[in-house]
Amino acid sequence: MSRSSSQHRYPVADPHGDVRLPMSRRSMLVAGGLTFCGMSLPDLVSRPASAAPSSATGKAKSTILIWLGGGASHIDTWDMKPDAPANIRGPFKPIETSVPGIQLCEHLPMLAQQAQRLAIVRSLGHYRRGTGDHHAGYYYNLTGHRPDPSFPQLLNARKPRPTDWPAIGTVVGLKSPAHPYLPQSITLPSKPGAPQYTRPGQFAARLGAQHDPLYVLGDADDPMKFAAPAIELKKDVSVDRLVSRRQLLDDLNESERVFDNYANVGSLQTFQEKAFTLLRSSQGKNAFDLSGESDSVIERYGKTHNGMSMLMARRLVEAGVPFVSVFWKGNKKLADAKKCKSGGGWDTHGNNFTCLKEVLLPELDRCFSALLDDLGERGLLDQTLVMVNSEMGRKPKIGDPRSGGEKGQGRDHWTHAQSVLFAGGGIRGGQAYGTSDRHAAYPADLPTAPEDIAKTVYHAMGINDLTAIDKGGRPYNLMAEGRAITELF
Numbered sequence: 478m479s480r481s482s483s484q485h486r487y488p489v490a491d492p493h494g495d496v497r498l499p500m501s502r503r504s505m506l507v508a509g510g511l512t513f514c515g516m517s518l519p520d521l522v523s524r525p526a527s528a529a530p531s532s533a534t535g536k537a538k539s540t541i542l543i544w545l546g547g548g549a550s551h552i553d554t555w556d557m558k559p560d561a562p563a564n565i566r567g568p569f570k571p572i573e574t575s576v577p578g579i580q581l582c583e584h585l586p587m588l589a590q591q592a593q594r595l596a597i598v599r600s601l602g603h604y605r606r607g608t609g610d611h612h613a614g615y616y617y618n619l620t621g622h623r624p625d626p627s628f629p630q631l632l633n634a635r636k637p638r639p640t641d642w643p644a645i646g647t648v649v650g651l652k653s654p655a656h657p658y659l660p661q662s663i664t665l666p667s668k669p670g671a672p673q674y675t676r677p678g679q680f681a682a683r684l685g686a687q688h689d690p691l692y693v694l695g696d697a698d699d700p701m702k703f704a705a706p707a708i709e710l711k712k713d714v715s716v717d718r719l720v721s722r723r724q725l726l727d728d729l730n731e732s733e734r735v736f737d738n739y740a741n742v743g744s745l746q747t748f749q750e751k752a753f754t755l756l757r758s759s760q761g762k763n764a765f766d767l768s769g770e771s772d773s774v775i776e777r778y779g780k781t782h783n784g785m786s787m788l789m790a791r792r793l794v795e796a797g798v799p800f801v802s803v804f805w806k807g808n809k810k811l812a813d814a815k816k817c818k819s820g821g822g823w824d825t826h827g828n829n830f831t832c833l834k835e836v837l838l839p840e841l842d843r844c845f846s847a848l849l850d851d852l853g854e855r856g857l858l859d860q861t862l863v864m865v866n867s868e869m870g871r872k873p874k875i876g877d878p879r880s881g882g883e884k885g886q887g888r889d890h891w892t893h894a895q896s897v898l899f900a901g902g903g904i905r906g907g908q909a910y911g912t913s914d915r916h917a918a919y920p921a922d923l924p925t926a927p928e929d930i931a932k933t934v935y936h937a938m939g940i941n942d943l944t945a946i947d948k949g950g951r952p953y954n955l956m957a958e959g960r961a962i963t964e965l966f
Contacts, residue, residue, distance in 0.1 A: 535939030537902030547824030600911025614868025621931025666695025827880030862902025870895030928959025936961035
């Protein structure tokens with residue numbers, strides 16, 4: 478069992494400040510134990526690590542990011558505090574897992590039996606670098622770079638910019654060997670945010686539009702169907718017309734207008750090249766086709782938007798795609814029927830416990846545990862890093878004034894503490910790294926920041942060179958701050 482730490486108050490635990498808490502292995506708990514319809518192809522020196530580096534080298538070939546958009550409640554899932562007062566701990570109870578000493582929420586029974594595969598980081602915080610806003614939380618956690626001053630000034634009006642730092646997935650794509658027929662980074666089943674509120678942090682930005690992820694969008698009414706409308710062939714385009722490169726590019730040119738509605742990131746010429754290559758490749762198209770999966774496999778994941786997306790993610794890493802992002806897509810109809818006020822997402826300002834118990838946790842429990850099992854049975858887990866993250870945690874004290882206070886049974890935004898899950902990709906399972914205080918309000922020891930999480934992904938993928946070249950031909954550092962949490966490996 479993890480040690481009981483003294484309660485350090487924020488911001489003493491800033492992982493990159495002048496004061497760092499001692500790094501001790503006693504602080505870590507370590508138990509011994511598709512119908513594919515189309516596609517969207519729309520400087521500082523690094524701070525030296527304070528801990529001895531691991532001798533382990535990155536062994537992952539792919540990464541799957543599962544993003545619980547809205548701000549997943551860490552205190553009700555991965556970092557429960559059963560001894561806290563009732564207005565903090567809530568009604569959920571922890572249960573034992575396959576690893577002695579690690580407990581998870583009672584509404585995650587299938588995942589509890591997968592604990593031997595999990596590494597839970599319980600000491601992640603924003604350390605006053607975030608704003609408590611979704612846009613800033615997305616940007617910080619998806620890029621590893623603290624939000625610039627424009628985020629608190631503009632909030633939801635802060636659109637993606639070409640000068641932003643690139644998403645972790647696009648950096649992985651840049652630094653990984655080029656795939657012969659598939660994009661380096663793929664996002665499904667949704668593009669986070671409406672066009673007027675597109676979340677920053679998900680694009681390649683300063684790396685150039687050619688490194689943006691391919692967006693493959695799911696259909697809530699038909700979970701087996703995936704499409705990407707930003708670049709989509711017209712219905713009258715036949716296979717024969719695909720042999721004409723000129724005609725294909727002419728047909729795709731209109732997509733630039735569609736793509737620009739999401740972000741002003743430049744030309745789509747490179748995307749058009751990739752579209753042509755992919756559409757002509759039977760191997761590429763087959764990677765997106767779920768029809769060959771058995772009924773038992775589909776049932777295992779659950780025939781839902783997110784279940785089929787995780788199955789698609791398995792198929793894509795099996796095909797060798799370096800980075801796949803699954804952005805959780807809420808089922809608003811189900812959420813409304815259960816009187817869940819989050820719209821099916823993880824932004825549980827009101828009715829937090831109903832949303833989690835009856836909507837969110839059962840689906841996550843099923844499809845995430847199925848993904849881990851499926852990867853393990855196929856011999857892919859050791860070479861695939863799986864990460865579950867969100868833009869923030871939830872406030873420990875129950876009751877959001879905007880949702881009826883304590884009677885509303887919600888939890889507000891909270892950037893001071895959250896949890897991240899890792900599995901596979903060389904990570905040692907059955908461990909919890911770091912602790913939060915007795916109310917899950919602030920990191921208590923082994924403080925961790927989003928830049929450390931980014932560096933951990935790069936370490937797992939064997940990416941040591943984080944330099945890039947700007948438009949002027951000058952090299953720059955893509956990730957100056959942070960350190961990989963090598964103790965996890």
